[in-house]
Amino acid sequence: MFLLKSRRERESVIVQTMIKMYCRKNHNSGDILCGDCESLVNYAEKRLLSCMYGEIKPVCKHCPVHCYSPAKREQMKQVMRWAGPRMIFRNPVFAVLHVIDNWTAPKLEKKIVPKSKR
């Protein structure tokens, strides 16, 4: 069940939902993602799975390392800017969970590399 998944798993589902919303409306893609958005979904998923912080990952936009390439980071920013405010109307449960997860995510003020990655 969605509520019982880990924060990272929820993040993956929510980010994919937001990219789908964005693509459908901005790229007229219907139910199938356009190439750019599909590549963004795959990229975000890979980053999330290989995140050096694991289950204690911060919110990506506040991450001191930020592992995204500049182009993908910009693409994701556009998606979030557009889809973020619309989530509350289209998918209120996800929107509330996302806000709670963002509040409770660890805040890392400087570049901390987990021991396992040193």
Ligand code: SF4
């Ligand atoms: S941006 Fe930071 S928190 Fe997000 S996946 Fe990359 S390393 Fe992890």
Ligand SMILES: [Zn+2]
């Ligand atoms: Zn698209």
